[in-house]
Amino acid sequence: xxxxxxxxxxxxxxxxxxxxxxxxxxxxxxxxxxxxxxxxxxxxxxxxxxxxxxxxxxxxxxxxxxxxxxxxxxxxxxxxxxxxxxxxxxxxxxxxxxxxxxxxxxxxxxxxxxxxxxxxxxxxxxxxxxxxxxxxxxxxxxxxxxxxxxxxxxxxxxxxxxxxxxxxxxxxxxxxxxxxxxxxxxxxxxxxxxxxxxxxxxxxxxxxxxxxxxxxxxxxxxxxxxxxxxxxxxxxxxxxxxxxxxxxxxxxxxxxxxxxxxxxxxxxxxxxxxxxxxxxxxxxxxxxxxxxxxxxxxxxxxxxxxxxxxxxxxxxxxxxxx
Numbered sequence: 001x002x003x004x005x006x007x008x009x010x011x012x013x014x015x016x017x018x019x020x021x022x023x024x025x026x027x028x029x030x031x032x033x034x035x036x037x038x039x040x041x042x043x044x045x046x047x048x049x050x051x052x053x054x055x056x057x058x059x060x061x062x063x064x065x066x067x068x069x070x071x072x073x074x075x076x077x078x079x080x081x082x083x084x085x086x087x088x089x090x091x092x093x094x095x096x097x098x099x100x101x102x103x104x105x106x107x108x109x110x111x112x113x114x115x116x117x118x119x120x121x122x123x124x125x126x127x128x129x130x131x132x133x134x135x136x137x138x139x140x141x142x143x144x145x146x147x148x149x150x151x152x153x154x155x156x157x158x159x160x161x162x163x164x165x166x167x168x169x170x171x172x173x174x175x176x177x178x179x180x181x182x183x184x185x186x187x188x189x190x191x192x193x194x195x196x197x198x199x200x201x202x203x204x205x206x207x208x209x210x211x212x213x214x215x216x217x218x219x220x221x222x223x224x225x226x227x228x229x230x231x232x233x234x235x236x237x238x239x240x241x242x243x244x245x246x247x248x249x250x251x252x253x254x255x256x257x258x259x260x261x262x263x264x265x266x267x268x269x270x271x272x273x274x275x276x277x278x279x280x281x282x283x284x285x286x287x288x289x290x291x292x293x294x295x296x297x298x299x300x301x302x303x304x305x306x307x308x309x310x311x312x313x314x315x316x317x318x319x320x321x322x
Contacts, residue, residue, distance in 0.1 A: 003288030009083030065123035103153030149188035159196025195285035212237035223268030239284030251304035
């Protein structure tokens with residue numbers, strides 16, 4: 001949900017500021033393969049070399065979960081971040097902003113696919129995510145004093161957590177995610193994004209402040225867990241516009257799908273006011289594989305859905321005299 005298709009970093013930074021109510025630091029995988037989700041995540045891990053087109057070469061004897069992970073912000077993997085911070089400084093921005101990095105389960109799966117033994121891959125991944133998150137939190141805070149940071153761990157790998165053949169037991173995967181979130185929580189709003197079909201109850205069990213998932217009727221059975229999450233102040237980021245197929249011409253279908261989901265959740269016990277006030281809307285996933293024109297269109301559709309929610313909130317207050 002943080003990638004953009006731009007090759008020009010300044011254009012990407014301006015869109016990331018102007019197209020959403022919560023500006024976000026973009027990753028730009030078309031500008032450089034090093035800005036891909038996994039490619040960016042492995043930068044600085046001793047024993048892992050990033051190839052020209054984003055491939056990984058691993059020297060397994062050099063991998064050590066106790067080794068420090070170096071975050072070189074001058075590396076090509078952080079072009080989008082550098083441009084965003086420059087734009088924010090130019091604007092003297094002091095509001096909230098969002099950024100994302102790969103989560104430990106997804107990074108561990110990638111290392112395992114590259115030949116790293118399971119017992120090493122996930123320990124290395126957790127260390128890398130914790131240290132990368134700490135370094136970026138400190139850098140953003142220093143470069144943009146006074147901003148509130150929202151940090152999401154991008155975990156597409158969790159969509160397979162309950163499928164046969166998944167290399168980790170569900171409680172181990174949730175433990176990894178929770179351990180990574182714990183590093184972020186003292187300094188920022190910490191959350192998780194999963195763009196596939198996911199067990200929402202399992203995501204909530206990791207203890208995030210914010211959860212980002214695509215709109216799906218399959219989420220209704222988790223209404224009880226969602227109610228508890230919202231009551232303790234949790235925030236849902238609903239992926240209202242799909243990014244893996246044709247983009248709709250208007251916001252009508254995304255709005256209808258979200259409305260249907262919310263109706264199902266309310267019928268299952270969710271408080272309608274808390275559901276609305278503790279929600280935000282986003283694209284379902286990243287926009288890095290689309291054109292800049294389509295990316296702007298998707299973000300425009302998200303804004304239209306956001307406006308519909310606001311209009312509905314006003315109508316509700318008028319009706320009930322709130």
